[in-house]
Amino acid sequence: MLKVRGIDRGLLEMINQAARDSLPNEFVAMLRAEEGVIEELLLLPGTLQGEDSATLMMHMMPIDYSVVGTVHSHPGYSNRPSREDLELFRRYGYIHIITCLPYDEGSWRAYDGxxxxxxLPVVEL
Ligand SMILES: [Zn+2]
Structure with a gap:
């Protein structure tokens, strides 16, 4: 298992921008890490971006050991994981980010499985 020491600040900004662009829906992606820093998103074909549930298609998941977890946005002001989110966290990966309105640098939180x-320290690449 890859040890993660941080996330790239630019990627966080990209995530928040994608979250804004996805409103009123959720934005969902996988997180990829390189040399211990999360620095890239992996968008899955077949990912549903519904209003309330971000459902990742587990059978579409690539075998990619640089993937460390998931990120998704909430269209509201809470970044707490829902029951469905917890189920997803448990099944896949070990770092999960949820961002919420207003999608700024203080909007997101990281959770374990x-x-x-x-x-999750923010780093400059
Ligand atoms: Zn959620």
Whole structure:
């Protein structure tokens, strides 16, 4: 398992922009890490971006060991994981980000596979 030490600031900005662009729907993607830093998104074909549920198509998941987890947006002001989110976190990956309105640098939180908040330092690449 790849050890992750941070996330690229530019990628976070990209995530928040994608979240804004996806309103009123959720934005969903996979997170890829390179040398311990999350720096790239992987968009899955067949990903549903519904208003309330971000459902990742597990059978479409590539075998890609640089993927460390998921990111999705909430169209509201809460970045707490829903019951469905916790189910997803448990099944796939070990770092999960949720961002919420207003999609700025303070909007997001990182969670582990059990839905517990985790510290994820922001780094400049
Ligand atoms: Zn959610």
């Amino acid at each position: 059990r839905g517990r908040r985790m510290q």
